[in-house]
Amino acid sequence: MKNELAKIYANTADAITKAETPEKIEEIRIECLGRKGALTAILRALKDLTAEERKTIGEEANKIRQKIESRLREKKIELERTSRESILKKEWIDVTRPGKQIKKGTLHPITQLLREAESIFASMGFATIEGPEVETEYYNFDALNIPENHPARDMWDTFWLKKLDNSEDRLLLRTHTSPMQIRYMESHNPPIRIIVPGRVYRYEATDASHDIQFYQLEGLMVDKNISIANFKAIIRLFFSRLFEKEITIRLRPSFFPFTEPSFEVDISCIICGQKGCSVCKQSGWLELAGAGMVHPNVFKAAGYNPKEVQGFAFGMGVNRIAMMKYKIPDIRLFHSGDLRFLKQF
């Protein structure tokens, strides 16, 4: 029996050494110390031995049981630790690694410019109004003193739309933001100070400085005693603030059917400070807007008495101004959807 004990111990100890998982340790424990285990069988058989044998073999068997139990415990702890380590090794996370960058968009340069323009005009008491891009022939032309067959219409040939009903008015994509002068005056009484930013459309051959769609910013100020001097002061302040430098304004006589007198608005070149450069074509001036005193026929069309009110209106090309401010070389980039362009703003 003694031999048998020695053999059990040797086999079990060997198995423990070779065990690679905590589950294997449990298996070994059951094989040796479980209800049907090898050592258990010996302990059970003790009762059939003589008292003398029972003492020595019994003592020996108990010693071996304790030794096996403690080796099992140690090995189990060791295996559990290494298996934890191997999980950690497998599922290791480098918490210092930079995360995935979330791409943030930016406001379109036109939007940025319009927001700035709106806030400058707001500081001078102008409200921002918007109007429809699909306009009627009446508001886009007739009410603005541009009758059918007037040569000025040729300049503004545009996209006519199919009529959906039997209404008299033909529909078109507006060629300018001026129709909102009429729409606003029809529903409001003077004094008026508004700006109307928005998209306009023209039937045009495109190139670096012409596009079939672009943004305008219309302005209208109506009251009892409004003069060109008021316009000049306001527009000079606006451009000086927008370009963050002192700007000089030059008004050149021009023609628009809905203003009288009419003029083109030039600002001193922001690039060269009037020394002459390629942007201003050596002239020192940049043409950025059309303007004039509101024509009496426009007041009449809106239901005002032209003897009682006066006012000025202007319309500026927002894209051109944005091109100046942000140094953008081609007007078509604005709606190119090109990320390399958009990411710069």
Ligand code: PHE
């Ligand atoms: N509507 C004109 C254009 O599109 C600009 C303008 C607006 C001129 C208001 C005078 C007054 O060119």
